[in-house]
Amino acid sequence: xxxHILVAYDGSENAKRxxxxxxxxxxxxxxxxxVVEVVDTxxxxxxxxxxxxPDVIESLYNxxxxxxxxxxxxxxxxxxxxxxxxxxxxxATAVMDYASKNGVDLIxxxxxxxSTIKRMFLGSxxxxxxxxxxxxxxxxx
Numbered sequence: 001x002x003x004h005i006l007v008a009y010d011g012s013e014n015a016k017r018x019x020x021x022x023x024x025x026x027x028x029x030x031x032x033x034x035v036v037e038v039v040d041t042x043x044x045x046x047x048x049x050x051x052x053x054p055d056v057i058e059s060l061y062n063x064x065x066x067x068x069x070x071x072x073x074x075x076x077x078x079x080x081x082x083x084x085x086x087x088x089x090x091x092a093t094a095v096m097d098y099a100s101k102n103g104v105d106l107i108x109x110x111x112x113x114x115s116t117i118k119r120m121f122l123g124s125x126x127x128x129x130x131x132x133x134x135x136x137x138x139x140x141x
Contacts, residue, residue, distance in 0.1 A: 002029045006104040008095045008125070009035045011067035014110025018140040019071055022108040023080050025138075033082045035071045036098055037064040038091040061086065092128035099135060107133055111141045 007022035009015045019035065026033040039060045041052060068084035075082045087094045099107055109126045130137050 002031050002106045004032045004034070004102070004104045005029075005106045005108060006034045006036055006095065006099050006102075007071075008091070008107065008109040008129070009037045009067060009071055010110075011037075011063070011070065012110060012112070014112050014140065015067075016074075016110075018108050018110040018138075019074060021138065021140045023075055023078060023082075025106070025108070026080050026082075027078070033075070033080065034085055034098075034102065034104065035068055035075075035082050036085045036087060036095060037067050038094040039064050039086060039088045040091055041088060042090060091125045092132070095125070095129060096133050099133065105135050107135060107137045109137065109139055111139050 002025060005022055005026055007015075007019050009019060022033055025031065039057075041057060041060065064086045068086065072082055072084055085098065087098055089097075095107065095109070098104070107129060109129055111126055112124060126137075126139050130139060
């Protein structure tokens with residue numbers, strides 16, 4: 001049924017639960033799994049910090065790489081190969097764009113991530129993905 005699954009990941013407890021469900025589905029359907037983490041530099045600009053120092057951006061990428069490496073270790077323990085991808089931009093938009101461009105047929109996301117005040121006002125990432133994605137979305141609580 002599902003050939004290519006994407007899990008939106010940020011290292012939070014909800015994202016880890018979503019990863020576990022995505023890994024189970026990946027094994028069950030013998031699908032491909034992409035673990036995608038979004039680096040959202042717009043949050044820093046919106047907070048009036050700009051221009052954003054390069055070391056701050058680098059620390060965001062380092063955190064994303066560490067999160068992806070952690071997800072790969074979890075996948076390796078159960079014998080599932082995953083592709084780890086870091087993209088930059090608005091989290092919901094970046095996840096949906098990646099999914100559309102890469103033939104993803106299921107997006108798995110946690111119900112809440114490591115949210116910021118900006119996202120609380122604009123609505124959650126998972127909420128936007130549910131309403132705007134062109135493919136099925138599974139939200140894990």
